[in-house]
Amino acid sequence: MALRKKICLLFAGGTIYPDNQGKWQVVKKESDINKWLSELPELRIVGEIEPVFLYGEDTGPITSQHWQVIAKAIIERYKHYDGFVLLHGLESFIYSAAAISLAFANLSKPIVITGSPLSHKKNERLADKAFKKYKSVGVRANLLNATQVALADVAETMALYGNGIFRAGALIRTGSEGNIIDSYADGKIGHIDFGIRFSGKVTVRSNRKLGYHAHYNPQVHMIEYHPGLSDDWLARQGRSIKGLIITVKTIDELSAKFRKQLLAVKRRGIIPVLYDRQARSSDDRQFLIVNDMTLEMTLVKLMWSLGQSKDYAKVSKLMRLPVAHEKINLKNV
Amino acid sequence: MKLYFYGAPTNRVDLDNSYGRIKRLLRQTGAELTASTERLETTMTKEELEKLKKAGEIALDKMDAFIIEGSEADAQAGYLLAFAVARQKPTLYLYERRGQLPVILKNLDKKSIPKTLEVKGYLKENLDEILQNFLRGLGSLKVEEVPNIKFTLRITKTIEKYLHYKTHNTDKSKADFIREEIDGKMKKDSKFWDWLKKQREN
Numbered sequence: 350m351a352l353r354k355k356i357c358l359l360f361a362g363g364t365i366y367p368d369n370q371g372k373w374q375v376v377k378k379e380s381d382i383n384k385w386l387s388e389l390p391e392l393r394i395v396g397e398i399e400p401v402f403l404y405g406e407d408t409g410p411i412t413s414q415h416w417q418v419i420a421k422a423i424i425e426r427y428k429h430y431d432g433f434v435l436l437h438g439l440e441s442f443i444y445s446a447a448a449i450s451l452a453f454a455n456l457s458k459p460i461v462i463t464g465s466p467l468s469h470k471k472n473e474r475l476a477d478k479a480f481k482k483y484k485s486v487g488v489r490a491n492l493l494n495a496t497q498v499a500l501a502d503v504a505e506t507m508a509l510y511g512n513g514i515f516r517a518g519a520l521i522r523t524g525s526e527g528n529i530i531d532s533y534a535d536g537k538i539g540h541i542d543f544g545i546r547f548s549g550k551v552t553v554r555s556n557r558k559l560g561y562h563a564h565y566n567p568q569v570h571m572i573e574y575h576p577g578l579s580d581d582w583l584a585r586q587g588r589s590i591k592g593l594i595i596t597v598k599t600i601d602e603l604s605a606k607f608r609k610q611l612l613a614v615k616r617r618g619i620i621p622v623l624y625d626r627q628a629r630s631s632d633d634r635q636f637l638i639v640n641d642m643t644l645e646m647t648l649v650k651l652m653w654s655l656g657q658s659k660d661y662a663k664v665s666k667l668m669r670l671p672v673a674h675e676k677i678n679l680k681n682v
Numbered sequence: 683m684k685l686y687f688y689g690a691p692t693n694r695v696d697l698d699n700s701y702g703r704i705k706r707l708l709r710q711t712g713a714e715l716t717a718s719t720e721r722l723e724t725t726m727t728k729e730e731l732e733k734l735k736k737a738g739e740i741a742l743d744k745m746d747a748f749i750i751e752g753s754e755a756d757a758q759a760g761y762l763l764a765f766a767v768a769r770q771k772p773t774l775y776l777y778e779r780r781g782q783l784p785v786i787l788k789n790l791d792k793k794s795i796p797k798t799l800e801v802k803g804y805l806k807e808n809l810d811e812i813l814q815n816f817l818r819g820l821g822s823l824k825v826e827e828v829p830n831i832k833f834t835l836r837i838t839k840t841i842e843k844y845l846h847y848k849t850h851n852t853d854k855s856k857a858d859f860i861r862e863e864i865d866g867k868m869k870k871d872s873k874f875w876d877w878l879k880k881q882r883e884n
Contacts, residue, residue, distance in 0.1 A: 353789075369770065390794030391764035394786060490740065493768055497761045511738030528738035542731060542741040543686070543718060544758055 354396040354500045357430040359422055361403045361415070361445075362438030363464020366488045376436075377405040389489060395496045401426070411441040413565035413652060416448035420563035423453070423460060427559065432499030433460045434492070442508070442530065446517035447649040450506035450673035454560030456552075460506045462517055463495040464488060466529050497545050504554045506673055507538065514539035514547070518646050518675030533643075535677040552674075564656030566591055571648060576602050583610040588617070591659060592651045596624045600638060611636065620664050622651055626679040637665050641676045650675065683820065684725075684744055687717040688762050689751040697753060697778075700809065704751060704776075707813050716745065718758075747772040747820055749813070755786045763787075763799075770798045774816040779803030797883060819882055829861060 364376040368388040376385050379402035392398050403418055423433055437445050446462045453460065465488035495509045506517040510530035519536025523529060531537075539547040569592040572582075593614060597603060600623060603611075611621050612635060621636055624647055628640035639647045654667035685708055689701040701719045708715050716724040724731075726741065734741055748766045752759045752775050763786060766773035777784050787801060795801075802812050811830075837845075845856040854862075868874060 389768070390790060391768040393789045393794075394760050394764040394767065489768055490743075493761075493764055494740075497757070497764075500757065512735060512740050513738070525738065528736075540735060542735070543716060543722060543724070544742075544761065 354431040355429070356396045356398050356496055356499050357423075357426050357433045358398050358400045358496075359403055359419065359433065359435045360400060360405070361419055361435060362406050362408060362411075363436045363442070364406055364488060365465045365467040375406050376402070377407050378402075381405075389492070391493055392496055395493065396431070396500055398496070399430070406438070411438070411445060413448070413567045416445060416452070416565055417563050419445065419449055420452040420561075423449075424561055424563070427458075430458070432458050432501075434495045434499050435460065435462045436488070436492070437462055437464045439464060439466055439529065443520045443522055443643075443645045444649055446506070446508045446520055447643075447646045447675070448563075448565060448653065450517035450675065451650060451653045452561060452563040453506060454562075454672055455557040456504045456506065457554055457557050457559065459499050459501065459503045460517075461495040461499045461509055462507070463491040463509045465491070466510075494541055494545065498539075501545065501547070502553050503538075503547060503551045504557075505538070505552050508532075512541045513537060514541070514545070516674045518673045519643060519677050520645070521643060533677050533679060536674075562653065562657060565649070565652040566655035567652060568592065569594065569648060569652050569655065571596070574598075574603065574607070576604070583607065583614060590619050591655050592620045592622065592664075594622045594624055594644075594648055594651060596644065598625075600625045600628050600633075608635070615661070618659070620651070620655070620659075620661055622647065622668070631669070637668055639668065641679060643675075643677070643679075646675050683713045683746045685711075685713045685715050685747050685749065686742065686745040686762075687715065687719075687749045687751075688759060689717075689719040690754045690756040690759055691720050692754050694754070697751075700778075700806075701751060703809060704749065704813060707810060708749065708817075711817055716741075743769070745771065747774075749774045749776070749816070751776045752784050752786060753778040753781075755784050760786050767794075767796055767799060770796050772816075772820055773799045774813070775799065775801045776804055776809075776812070777801075779805050815882070819879070835860075 360376050360382065364385065366374055368374050374385050374388055376382055382400045382402060386392070386398065386400060401422055403422055404415065419435060435449065442462070442464060449460060449462065491509055498507065498509055498514060508515045508517045508520055508530060511528050513528060513531060515530065515532040516536045516538055519532045521531050521533065523531045538551050539545065568590050570590050571594040574595050574597045614621055623636050623638045624644060625638060626640055628638050631638045631640050642650065650668060654664045657667060658664055687704060687708055689697070689704070692698055705715065705717050714725040716722070716726065731741060734744070742765055748762060748771060750759055750762055750773065752763070763773070763775060767790070775787070800816060804812050845859060849856050849859050
């Protein structure tokens with residue numbers, strides 16, 4: 350008899366669901382897992398599930414240290430499982446998905462990130478109403494679908510929410526209650542209707558040498574540039590900052606004075622990144638321009654790049670290098 | 683009512699024939715059928731599917747009941763079974779009663795099998811009957827039962843005359859007349875249906 354496929358289920362928030370008796374189930378501590386899983390017998394049909402507790406639903410704001418904990422948990426168990434499913438809270442879902450996708454290059458098996466759209470802080474009555482209306486996006490549905498995807502012939506870091514399967518590095522958060530997580534066209538790699546369906550452009554399982562870099566430098570700031578604003582604040586950026594993302598409507602709007610101050614910032618060892626999704630080109634001799642990644646990914650990738658080097662040329666090279674299918678077409682969206 | 687039928691793609695002609703037979707019977711009930719065997723056939727329109735996609739919903743969620751032919755169960759059969767268990771939708775899991783219980787079912791302990799799931803081993807001879815019993819339990823479907831149980835009935839001369847009187851010069855046989863009379867009485871007997879439901883649940 351063929352051995353059952355093994356899935357590592359990592360708990361990092363995003364666990365709230367109402368069981369069949371209408372009682373809310375949540376994993377706040379490791380000892381909650383058995384009860385939580387016992388209400389989901391369907392998972393045992395799909396594969397052998399082995400849970401790993403990383404942190405609970407009540408964990409405060411997610412930081413780069415949490416990303417390191419997740420990545421470490423995966424790399425330590427990488428050889429022993431057919432696929433990984435990470436349960437994660439919605440609030441910082443996109444950032445963590447970007448971080449995990451960058452941590453692993455040349456995957457030979459899937460990592461699927463999913464979770465519950467219900468926050469434990471929310472009023473239970475409202476959560477109940479939302480769950481009844483959008484059963485497809487509840488963690489129970491998401492987890493079953495994610496488990497199935499984790500056994501599929503795909504070798505990428507993906508996010509699964511509702512009926513969408515996305516590249517983890519190309520996510521956006523929408524205002525819609527149904528498709529809470531979405532992505533730009535390039536990032537959508539599959540959907541669920543009568544089953545799991547992938548488009549033809551996914552990377553399939555094969556024996557590749559895994560690349561692993563899970564250090565993130567959190568000393569990054571992000572500011573929004575608007576014409577007419579005082580430029581002095583740029584000069585005041587603290588020395589503790591190693592990277593600075595400036596979002597601009599269009600690069601051409603940058604004043605000469607602002608550019609000059611930006612160069613001064615660069616000389617102080619801070620790496621400035623100009624984020625302009627409509628920029629015609631990312632080639633600029635003075636600055637690093639990003640026009641091919643989501644803003645969330647740009648932030649996380651700068652942290653990740655600075656986790657490997659503080660040298661402008663090296664960071665610039667890493668930022669331009671496609672690592673986890675994060676390079677997408679943002680124009681005309 | 684929306685029904686979903688799944689049978690894993692197969693090279694076996696006999697199994698493929700069973701799939702065909704199941705699909706025919708399900709269509710006869712007047713249900714909206716989505717069937718996935720060698721290819722997907724659905725009565726749902728492109729517009730309906732697109733609307734669901736945009737709303738973040740899963741088309742499977744719109745199905746009222748599932749019929750899975752799992753003799754050659756694959757990953758999709760497992761997924762559908764898991765889906766039906768999670769959603770507690772009425773599900774009939776069929777397998778040919780000549781081998782062992784499908785491995786897929788061994789991963790479910792008895793305690794966690796919901797009442798909505800029926801697992802039935804079948805033979806060519808009783809496939810229709812098993813399906814009809816399941817469909818009848820769903821209600822609101824037109825299920826034509828095949829009268830295949832032989833029954834000897836002794837009647838009086840007068841009853842025989844009455845049967846002749848009611849059926850001569852019609853296209854009905856005396857047996858048809860008796861069956862229809864009993865069927866009509868049975869349909870109105872709510873106590874009988876409650877009793878039958880309890881029997882099936884047990």
